[in-house]
Amino acid sequence: MKNQKLALARQRFEVRHLPVPPKFFTYKDSLIKVFCFMLLMVLPSASGTAGTNQFLVFHRQASRSLPKLLLGQQTYLPVVDLLNFLDLPYSESSSAGFIQITVSKSRLRMTKDQAQVVLNEKVIALSAPVTLVKNQWVVPTDFISKALARVLEQRVAMATSGNAVAVGEPGFTRLTAKVMDKDKVLRVQASRPVAAEVRQHGSRVVLAFGNTPVDLVGLEGVQQATWIRAVTFDQAESTNQIVIELSDGVRSAKISHLASQNSYIVEAIRLEGPEPNPSAVLGPPVIAAWKWRHITIDAGHGGHDRGVAIRENVFEKDVALAIARKLRWSLEKRLGVEVVLSRADDQARSLEDRIVAANRARSSLFISIHTGNAPGSATAHSFAYTTRWIAAGTSAGETRSAQTLFVPWWEAQRGSLAWSERLAECVQTEMNRALNGGRDLAFRRSPIKLLSALAMPAVLVEIGNARVPDFQAKVYSEPFQNLVAATLAAAVEKFRPLHERP
């Protein structure tokens, strides 16, 4: 009996403490672990190889750089950014895994993970599959030449470097840099008339071509030139230029533009030579200083600063950002000018940050977008504002003379106030016509902190009145926001010929 109990207890013990027998799934588990490990090894290397190189697209006197993604050996481009810049309509669904581009009667359809494009039922093979990276559609670069060029009614020209494309006439202007005299002269020859902004910083001579599509196709004799260290062609974000690095024995260079021969002559001035005339060194300015660089659109508030609560879950910061994005789109489309948003998403930025960014970038124009909030009014009129100053010790509204030689940075707007008022007039006139029911309302002046320190024509726009139910209902609608964006873009279009001196 005792023996039986002991045997039973031992059996229970053994059942409870049996070593786990080797099973098939442990081997499978190991395989999975190895696979996961390999995946972990591969994934960072895939993202690590994603370079930060840029691909430049020229279209209608504007340029846009797109980030190039290197996945394995293949270079990819974000196709939606490209289509937006080229103003091509598309429809896409990440979840369904397709993107379709419609150009007049042609349809380009791509399916995720397939190395092909279907053009009106005809299949075109691509060098690599179309895919989604971080929820963003990316295509191999040969998509442009193999597929997009077939449906566009405009000329599509690729640069020899493969890093740029020009859509529309006249395509790329071909440049050839040739050393004419190994001790002295370099000639940059263009295939057609082209304007460059000539700059010289120490030992660097820069020929900047702005938004003109140029392609350096030839470089001759630089290795033999004693006075040149290197000639490089930068074609990336905000740079489209030839950079000539001078050697140590060269003090500076004289640059001449032979317009009749479409060429620039760069001539070395050595240290032992006579002091050059500075104006002769730089040559005549080819691009006037007043040519518009870019426009800054400021979406008011952001982040924790929600601005006016328009209705439940709709705040001023969101409306301002939506309108700012649409205005950027309208301005780039209508004016072909680069537009910068002071905040591209829902982030808090101090007024000082916004001011510094616009001033440092030497923006040509600044428009801040806000919504109105006037509980005492039953109307939802929109107004443009310029700044005014309340000088300490003087009565309100009295401003200091604008003729002062130096102004403190926080009053930088003094130098541009007259232009700001012209801009405000243009904006108010357009808003009266499109948003204020044809009423003859004047723009307003207020001591606005943001505008006071901006060194360029700057206005703040207050759209509607958040306390009017009709405005609350429509403010988040696409048609209304498109109307506001189109109205402001029309005002800028009117203002441009008054201000810009191309």
Added chain:
Amino acid sequence: MPRHILFGLVFLLLISLIGVSYYYDLQRRIEELVRPGAEPTPYLAVPPSVSPSAPLRKVKLFFPSSRQENLLEVEERDIRSSELPSEEAKQIVAELISGSREQRLPALPAETRLRELFVTQGGLAVVDLTPEASLHHPGGLTMELASIYSIVNSVTQNVSNIERVQILIGGVEVETLAGHIDLTQPFAEDLSMTALGGAGMSAHEP
């Protein structure tokens, strides 16, 4: 029971008692910290030092109109007169924060308190409001301007020694009250938004 176990149990009991008493003491102290202190005088963090028997005087307060945009309307109130301009100004700002009695719009959010108000020799009144003035502000450029000039005009119109007003939030100089109007400079009286000035803010229009 062995003696050493008895000592051990007594020791544990003592430790437990100390722990429990410390816990309750800590809880009481935290409650004291969290519990709001005595309610300050409404709308004033520091009560004005005026005699309750001091004679009353009428003052004109400016509140944003509920009928028209960019208009400040006058409402009369009684305050205790004082030889010190700051003490009168404190009462004026407290009355402004308390809101209109005639259905006008609030000049400042009701949660606001006046932290401090003092007057410098140059006739500059420094009005230090709690952060609620900014955090609970309804927003919008016109309401912001109305809030500022409600304070500035109410103080400068009623206290003879005050010519300009500098507004601080939470004891520090801030860029703006609600994202638009520059608060870094002192404001002088501006009646253009009032019926006294005649034209409302449109007086600034070109």
